[in-house]
Amino acid sequence: MATPVFSANHMAHSAKHPRTLLLACGNTLRGDDGVGWRIACALEQQPCNGLTVLFTQQLLPEFAQAVSRADTVIFIDCSADTAAGTVSTTPIEPAKDLPRILTHHLDPASLLRLSLDLYAHAPARALAVTVGGESFALTDHLSKTVQAAVPTALQAVRNALQMVRAQVH
């Protein structure tokens, strides 16, 4: 599995190609928590103009600049709160109230807020595509339930990307 890196498709601005940032979050050694990385890896195999993919275990303040430069940001992650295998697409708005204590990670809404506060810009569109997790045990395999949901989640991300392109054109 790839380590946290920017993919080759960096954010060269183009009116034809909106700058889209895909932030894949999770830990591939903790079972279903790695589903976001697997989805992003699959998407990365099909080069797409204007698309930047970033793999990370956590959302960090250091990503605020990359977020601020994107027209659209899509967070792909596993959810511990929804039913196992459930694929959800949720619009994200910048947070109004931020955590009092910064530990080592942020939630998507807080990252958008930080992007606004630091760089005076946040993406016009932000959404999270999540897959409900079943097992977060020490393994690099997905549970059968979550594995079965990967095609649906992939399609959800592709739909979001197509929607972005359609809005620009």
Place this chain on the structure above:
Amino acid sequence: MSQTITIDPVTRLEGHGRITLKTNGHGEISEACFSVTQVRGFEKFSEGRPYYEMPSLMARICGICPVSHLLASAKACEAIMAVEIPPTAAKLRRALNLAQSIQSHALSFFYLASPDLLLGMDADPADRNIFGVAKAHPELGRAGVGLRRFGQHMIELLGRKRIHPGWVVPGGVTEPLDAAKRDEILALVPDAYANIKLALTAYKQIASRFQDEIESFANFPGPFMGMVADNDGLEFTDGKLRMIDAKGIVLMDNLEAARFDEAIGEAVEPFSYMKFPYYKPMGYPAGSYRVGPLARLNIASHAGTPLADAELLEFKKLSNGPVLGSFHYHHARLIEILHGIEVIEQLFSESSILDKHVRATAGVNRQEGAGIAEAPRGTLMHHYKVDSNGLMTWANLVIATGQNNNAMNKGVLQVAQRYVKADKLTEGMLNRVEAVIRTFDPCLSCATHAFGQMPLVIELLAPDGSILDQVSRV
């Protein structure tokens, strides 16, 4: 009536700690204990493992300074192997260690300390955080985020991972640097310079507002220890240990890793899992000393890079001898960031940095070895013993934060006596008690090898030990 105040958890630290303040019958703070309440036991469970696994195992102690553990551990292994690593490997390791100091110092200064410095010790705690800084001083917020990203990205480019890179191994590093990565790193340097210059300028403008804190934040005479280069310059990776006293007189010099335990002992106290290292000739607790950025700048005669040398000259003018106030750790961190950027630029401008020979190999040639590196928070020592098959039989780690343990306790007492009135606890008082610990940027996860959490607790106790008041933050 006597009381005890407990701050539990202390916020904006790496790890989980507790502060207990005891008052006497006159309502004055008479005693302070900074307790670290967790333990993990890395030394014990490493027994039986092959020595060459130690760097990657020990690096897991900490997600902030894994590179320092990698280096100290690899050097201990190399002492067991009796090998000298290739010169290019030494340069690459030095660059990696400096990148880690840059990102760690940026985290400490901008994310953890700057809310107090820029927004005020008495500011609303709801705003006194990095997000408050981002709103009030976005240019400094961007500088902090930028410097941390610079250090983290460089670690990722060299070691393939921002956290727990596996690149450093006994004998050198696993693969050489390629020109594309070198060029990418050099391209990031101008922004890094701009960011640190902005931060240094801002810090010097606001430091004068904290004269009271400068005088009371762990400001006392005592020894300082750290690594220096052969030419007495600032050194993080391949130097020898020096200790000076509060007047600048050298107590110990040229101490090599193999002999560090002849000079450094470790005491324990019943209230904390964190050990209390001390300088053996002076005994405990008189031999307690400070390490880290302030100590490094105090013991080094120069930085060895032009911009940092100019800043160091100005820094040393803060005092006629060693700078004793621990509040100045913040300033020292910024100077070390500048120095780190300069050294990285120098190292990566040398053609030899691309040399392909970056790893030496050998088996077990000695059954004991020690390694030392300067971690962001101070001197880090790993000491191992192995059997003839190279299986670990014993390990001891002397961690930077532990070496500041006594100073942190003294600092908490000093601040509490100045600011805390037992009849009324205010946010500003409590924050200053926490802030004195933050000047040291302790990593309690490292110091106890315990799993890190942010919170810390303050307790107020009566003379009989009963809890009168308690403050917890999450």
